[in-house]
Amino acid sequence: MGGFLGFCYRQLTFKPKSLPTTISLEGKTALITGANSGLGLEAARELVAHKLSRLIIAVRDVSKGEAAKKSILESTKSTCEIEVWPLDYDFYDSIIEFQKRIEGLDRLDYALLNAGVKMMHYSTSPLGHETNVQINHLGTSAVSLVVLPTLKRTAQKLNSPVRLTIVSSEGHFWIPFKERTADNILKRMNDQETFGTQMQRYYTTKLLNVLWTRELSSKVPAGTIIINTVNPGFCYSGLHRHESSGIIKIFLWMFGWSSAEGGYCLTNALIQQENSHGKYLSEQRQTPPSPFVLSSEGQDVQQKVWRETIALLKEEAPGLDSSAVSPNIA
């Protein structure tokens, strides 16, 4: 069942499951962006509870990251080595500094790109991009590129695939995406007049996450890095704090899952789902993304968004590892 009724039905009837207790992540290293709160924090807690050896919590506010680390260690009683690294998707200098540290890791088994915002009103990043676009699409895409070499090196060393999961949303089904016909889609999205109403822009950036994941995965062999994208479901979290209407509270009360349940969807995509390269996951299973994504127009737009994003990152963030922003990553 699709559409709004399908969404309500699935939120009411599906119950996300935690990782099986038999899964041990001993010896493994994971990175989670935006892990100081909400779903990222709960996903981090679950990985640590499964004996993860090293966790990097990448956050824009290190003090919030330290509080998350304390909370995780207290609740899990784990000896996991947890490091809090600064990473702000609004600033390419921050992503470049982060890249240098990532390259210094001896291994990286799992990368969960979870950081995101839902801005209901038009605002811009320091570089003049609409904020949802900057953080959810440009920041996420840039970070996906900078983690790739370390993931690939780890896969080669272990002779076994490693994992990259990008967090999207079912909302990618629900938008008109009128900007898709513009000469330059990303530049067009900087214009305030294209912002749309309510959550349209947020959901459009979640569609960009799906398109980016599919194009990125098409350039990386599945046997090296398994790259997928996941809808975590509609969950209680700080994401909704910019919504001023009381309707969201009623919706959450009626349909919302807990942050922990949303976190289970993230860890399922990251740790389980072995045959999910390039796939979209929802309710802890592979399912088709929106009809637009699968259409021939959607595939053309996917490649256009890729080319525009690479060109933009080369221009605005020349310090990003040039091999990572090369169109031929594999």
Ligand SMILES: NC(=O)c1ccc[n+]([C@@H]2O[C@H](COP(=O)([O-])OP(=O)(O)OC[C@H]3O[C@@H](n4cnc5c(N)ncnc54)[C@H](OP(=O)(O)O)[C@@H]3O)[C@@H](O)[C@H]2O)c1
């Ligand atoms: N909750 C839902 O119903 C739902 C549904 C579908 C998809 N999602 C997706 O799930 C992911 C996690 O969201 P959530 O619900 O857990 O919300 P959340 O609690 O607000 O977590 C978002 C995280 O992203 C971080 N972040 C925001 N701007 C950033 C920036 N410029 N640089 C680096 N990190 C930044 C936040 O840091 P601060 O704490 O410093 O702001 C926070 O750690 C998002 O990608 C969201 O789109 C959520």
